[in-house]
Amino acid sequence: MRYRNMLIAAAILIVGGTRLVGIDRYQAEIAEWRMNYDRDLRSEKGPLWLIARHSLAEGRTEIGSDASSTIKLPDRAPKRVGTIERRGDKVTFQPAAGVPVTLNGKPMSSPAALRTGVAPDPKDTLQFGDFDIAVTALDGICQLTVRDRQSPLLKTFPGAQWFPVNAGYRVEAAFTPYPQPKELKVPDTSGRIRTRQVPGYVTFRLNGETLRLEPVQIGNELLFFMFRDHTSGRETYGPGRYLDTEMPKNGKVVLDFNKAYNPYCAFNPHSACPIPPKQNTLITRVEAGEKYRGDH
Numbered sequence: 001m002r003y004r005n006m007l008i009a010a011a012i013l014i015v016g017g018t019r020l021v022g023i024d025r026y027q028a029e030i031a032e033w034r035m036n037y038d039r040d041l042r043s044e045k046g047p048l049w050l051i052a053r054h055s056l057a058e059g060r061t062e063i064g065s066d067a068s069s070t071i072k073l074p075d076r077a078p079k080r081v082g083t084i085e086r087r088g089d090k091v092t093f094q095p096a097a098g099v100p101v102t103l104n105g106k107p108m109s110s111p112a113a114l115r116t117g118v119a120p121d122p123k124d125t126l127q128f129g130d131f132d133i134a135v136t137a138l139d140g141i142c143q144l145t146v147r148d149r150q151s152p153l154l155k156t157f158p159g160a161q162w163f164p165v166n167a168g169y170r171v172e173a174a175f176t177p178y179p180q181p182k183e184l185k186v187p188d189t190s191g192r193i194r195t196r197q198v199p200g201y202v203t204f205r206l207n208g209e210t211l212r213l214e215p216v217q218i219g220n221e222l223l224f225f226m227f228r229d230h231t232s233g234r235e236t237y238g239p240g241r242y243l244d245t246e247m248p249k250n251g252k253v254v255l256d257f258n259k260a261y262n263p264y265c266a267f268n269p270h271s272a273c274p275i276p277p278k279q280n281t282l283i284t285r286v287e288a289g290e291k292y293r294g295d296h
Helices: 001-042 152-157
Strands: 050-055 059-064 082-087 091-093 101-103 106-107 113-114 126-128 130-137 141-149 170-187 193-208 207-213 216-217 220-226 242-247 252-256
Touching: 091 242, 193 216, 193 252, 242 252
Parallel strands: none
Antiparallel strands: 050 141, 059 082, 082 091, 091 113, 101 106, 101 126, 126 130, 130 141, 170 193, 170 252, 193 207, 216 220, 220 242
16 A cells, blocks of 8 residues: 555656646746845945945035045045045046045046946946945936945845745736837936836736736846835835846746845935836735835
8 A cells, every 4th residue: 555655646746747846946046036136235236335325516525534524434434535526527536645545446546537327438436445436427416425345234134025936926928019119207216317218018917907017128138117016015115116027029028026126225225216107006916026124
């Protein structure tokens, strides 16, 4: 009898093996994606290093830990780091004498013009001690960000919190292109407004509802969805969440809400995050992806 039961169990495993292995692979895929996401949050480009965001006024701005500095840094920073001179979107940095400052990893001793992220140029980064500084100029708004390798947020971050993986929240959506990409004004939490291209919209079924979302196109390889749903402000971050997908293939897009993630603002109020458009509010609960614990 025991041998017979073992044969039956083996047959069940063989018959269902493909399905079971598929589920295991999917769970492993999501686990790896979330591990990489956590690593990115903790990286120097993530939100946890950011300790300040300042509006940069026209003229001279003194930077350092001295109390008289226009932009005051933590006491671990040099008393005088240097001076930023702003004229419109043109920004120049002069390091203070005797302070070791690097520009994109190279030591500097004389004034240098800083690239501020205006396309096609990237932003320049100034580094001294534990701190990184960068300036962004967009549509007349100039902002300076300060990052710190010893940020309290980085030291106390407990990790992201997630809904259990549910393959039912991985759905195929039909993509309908617009005759011409639509321009969308996207405000962010810092007060800036950026114009983005919306190439079309997707429709899909979820929780018995037919739903629609508009993505923003990022480069030639990525669709970026900003959305809210009936968990927003409850289990998930109130302003909304994000989701990335590949470009449409044969008129289809795969939306995997198990990979829905929070804006950086959920971790750090100094971050600047795009705000989901009103038309991207889903009339259902999306119990998948990242939750919001409210303590970061």
